[in-house]
Amino acid sequence: MKLVNLKDASDAVSFSEAVKKGLGKHQGLYFPTDIIPFDNIDDVLAMPFVERSIHVLKHLIGDELPEALLSSIVTAAFQFGAPLAKVSDQIHCLELFHGPTLAFKDFGGRFMAQCLANISKGEPITILTATSGDTGAAVAHAFHGIDNIQVVILYPKGKISKLQEKLFTTLGDNIHTVAIESDFDDCQQLVKAAFDDPDVRDGLHLNSANSINISRLLAQVCYYFEAVAQLPIEDRAKVVFSVPSGNFGNLTAGIIAKALGVPIKRFIAATNSNDTVPRYLKTGEWAPKPTVATISNAMDVSQPNNWPRIEALVEQGYISKDILMGEGVDEEYTQVAMRQLASLGYVSEPHAAIGYRSLARSLTEDEVGIFLGTAHPAKFRETVENVLGQPISLPQALADSVGKPDFSVDVENSYEALKKHLFATLR
Numbered sequence: 001m002k003l004v005n006l007k008d009a010s011d012a013v014s015f016s017e018a019v020k021k022g023l024g025k026h027q028g029l030y031f032p033t034d035i036i037p038f039d040n041i042d043d044v045l046a047m048p049f050v051e052r053s054i055h056v057l058k059h060l061i062g063d064e065l066p067e068a069l070l071s072s073i074v075t076a077a078f079q080f081g082a083p084l085a086k087v088s089d090q091i092h093c094l095e096l097f098h099g100p101t102l103a104f105k106d107f108g109g110r111f112m113a114q115c116l117a118n119i120s121k122g123e124p125i126t127i128l129t130a131t132s133g134d135t136g137a138a139v140a141h142a143f144h145g146i147d148n149i150q151v152v153i154l155y156p157k158g159k160i161s162k163l164q165e166k167l168f169t170t171l172g173d174n175i176h177t178v179a180i181e182s183d184f185d186d187c188q189q190l191v192k193a194a195f196d197d198p199d200v201r202d203g204l205h206l207n208s209a210n211s212i213n214i215s216r217l218l219a220q221v222c223y224y225f226e227a228v229a230q231l232p233i234e235d236r237a238k239v240v241f242s243v244p245s246g247n248f249g250n251l252t253a254g255i256i257a258k259a260l261g262v263p264i265k266r267f268i269a270a271t272n273s274n275d276t277v278p279r280y281l282k283t284g285e286w287a288p289k290p291t292v293a294t295i296s297n298a299m300d301v302s303q304p305n306n307w308p309r310i311e312a313l314v315e316q317g318y319i320s321k322d323i324l325m326g327e328g329v330d331e332e333y334t335q336v337a338m339r340q341l342a343s344l345g346y347v348s349e350p351h352a353a354i355g356y357r358s359l360a361r362s363l364t365e366d367e368v369g370i371f372l373g374t375a376h377p378a379k380f381r382e383t384v385e386n387v388l389g390q391p392i393s394l395p396q397a398l399a400d401s402v403g404k405p406d407f408s409v410d411v412e413n414s415y416e417a418l419k420k421h422l423f424a425t426l427r
Helices: 015-021 040-047 049-064 067-077 105-119 135-143 162-169 184-196 198-203 214-229 234-238 249-259 276-283 307-315 333-341 352-364 377-388 397-403 415-426
Strands: 001-007 008-014 030-032 083-085 090-095 126-132 149-156 175-180 239-244 262-272 324-329 370-373 408-413
Touching: 008 015, 015 049, 015 105, 015 214, 040 049, 040 126, 040 214, 049 067, 049 214, 067 105, 083 198, 083 262, 090 214, 105 135, 105 149, 105 214, 126 135, 126 184, 126 415, 135 149, 135 162, 135 175, 149 184, 149 415, 162 175, 162 377, 162 397, 175 184, 175 415, 184 415, 198 415, 214 249, 234 239, 239 249, 239 352, 239 397, 249 307, 262 276, 262 352, 276 324, 324 352, 333 352, 333 377, 352 370, 377 397, 408 415
Parallel strands: 090 370, 126 149, 149 175, 175 408, 239 262, 239 370, 262 324
Antiparallel strands: 001 008, 001 030, 083 090
């Protein structure tokens, strides 16, 4: 697989190099030079999930990873399903929260961890990543206990749910968690500053596990195949995906799936009040506003890092911009959507509710809608219980983490303070 840096075309790398480096020169994102569609998409959709995922990733990555190794990686990573739950006659939820940390990022995090553990061949690596909620837990659990890999997770102090936080701040060992007195966008900027600093980047052998890492992104492509495969054949060409969006890796993966031939009619980029992309799609003006805190905190992102990849997919002709619309949903209508879902017998959390609201507003009679359920509702227990007025039981993974000690450290919103902490902790 050949990938090129979207900011510097001279920076071209293999899949293995992109996985190890994370970001390219000038903080550029790596992007495939070619996305070749399947000529037998119905046969691909007919395969079982894991077998199909191996086939799809082999098609994308090529011969760089031996087939036996890729098969082992995918089998180890994808040990849980992605069922399509019927919400109404026209609308389904793709439930991506059946992994160990109850969020869609388990797919990408576990695939990346397995890839990196095999590609690095024992060389020391430090994963430095920022989280607005679910990434932290998925990455922490995926890499916990892997030899020669240290993980540092930055997160905005007090701005993610306590249950989300407990899933990644209680592991210890090679997992180091840092609470920053600011928002997610500032955490992202600190990560970028570290990658721009040769002392830190080279001295600590940095890599990133955000959705900017190509391995995480490619893993997410697989569950769009799985969603469409679960529909009746006659419904497949009518599919509209509504994707709750923060950093936009999830939507990027969906568009890559369409470029590979999955019969998807159109996409909705569903955001909360941090609606940079919906406004851009309507006006053509990229005008980020200061990030605001919402009950859908994992999407509290005003400057999504993956957007250049979506622009590249459009510019290179893989999709038409006409099949992409944006929808921002405020706090009031997020709660309205949660109640509407509950009235249909489906309990959901704020992020998926935004996907549902955006889908329900635009779906036509001849379309079939799928919104992504990105996290188990119990991860947002307090919010869900307050909005719906009914108790939510905790899955075992969350119940087990509640009473564990927290190993996180507070660091001020300063790159020099972070750099000092990194060297003191990791050297």
